[in-house]
Amino acid sequence: MKHWLIKSEPATFGIEDLAAAPHRRTGWYGVRNYQARNMLRDEMDKGDLAFFYHSSCAAPGIYGIVKVVKAGYPDPTAFERGHDDYDPASDPAVPRWFAVDVELVRPLAQPIALATLKAHARALGDLAVLRKGNRLSITPVTAEQWRRVLALA
DNA sequence: GCCAACGTTGGC
DNA sequence: GCCAACGTTGGC
Numbered sequence: 001m002k003h004w005l006i007k008s009e010p011a012t013f014g015i016e017d018l019a020a021a022p023h024r025r026t027g028w029y030g031v032r033n034y035q036a037r038n039m040l041r042d043e044m045d046k047g048d049l050a051f052f053y054h055s056s057c058a059a060p061g062i063y064g065i066v067k068v069v070k071a072g073y074p075d076p077t078a079f080e081r082g083h084d085d086y087d088p089a090s091d092p093a094v095p096r097w098f099a100v101d102v103e104l105v106r107p108l109a110q111p112i113a114l115a116t117l118k119a120h121a122r123a124l125g126d127l128a129v130l131r132k133g134n135r136l137s138i139t140p141v142t143a144e145q146w147r148r149v150l151a152l153a
Numbered sequence: 154g155c156c157a158a159c160g161t162t163g164g165c
Numbered sequence: 166g167c168c169a170a171c172g173t174t175g176g177c
Contacts, residue, residue: 007175033160056175114176133158135174 002043003141004050005129006066006102015052015063015107024104025069029077030085032097036138041072041098043140050102051141051149053129054111061113062149070101112152124148 006028008014018026031037045068052064074095077085090096114129121130127149128139141149 009175035160060176133174135159137174 002045002048003143003146004039004044004048005053005062005139005141006050007053007055007129007137009056010054010063011057014054015104018052018064018066018102018104019107021104025101027076027099027101029075029099031075031099031137032085032087033137036136037096037098039138039140040100044068044072044100044138046071049105049146051146052104059111059113061111061116062108062153063111064107065105066102067105068100069103072098072100075099108153110153112149116152117149120148120152 010016013026018024028040031040048068050066050068051062052066053062054060074092075085075090075097076099077083078087078090078095078097079092080086081088085097087096117124117127117130121127124130124145125142127141127145128134128136
């Protein structure tokens with residue numbers, strides 16, 4: 001089982017939206033970056049766990065834990081004419097963009113602020129979300145990093 | 154709003 | 166293949 005960190009802007013879709021979703025599940029749609037696409041398509045497996053991270057907000061940080069409940073499949077929004085994430089270059093016969101489904105395991109009673117992660121940067125090693133200029137919306141987390149991050153909650 | 158970092162596009 | 170221009174991300 002692998003571990004990940006996935007980012008979302010709470011103004012668009014936050015941990016509370018996931019908690020309110022049917023079966024507390026959602027399709028992780030709209031990723032339009034090839035590196036992240038490759039992880040969705042090739043590396044994320046059913047059963048993997050991920051930190052749910054809020055970005056571009058007043059208090060960025062980790063707000064919950066989610067589980068991958070469906071491995072990579074073609075992102076349907078790429079084929080929806082008129083959808084914000086529609087990509088006319090994505091041919092259904094050769095899909096360009098992928099998604100997974102995630103389910104909320106639990107929100108963190110005490111979210112882990114980005115500032116807290118930074119304060120423990122040394123112990124967390126090369127945690128991708130702490131890298132300067134990091135913009136990837138999906139990043140891998142090692143088992144050791146996962147454990148150490150959780151210990152900060 | 155500012156700015157650094159990065160990805161993508163397109164001319165050559 | 167190079168590289169400048171541009172758009173986006175995301176913290177502050």
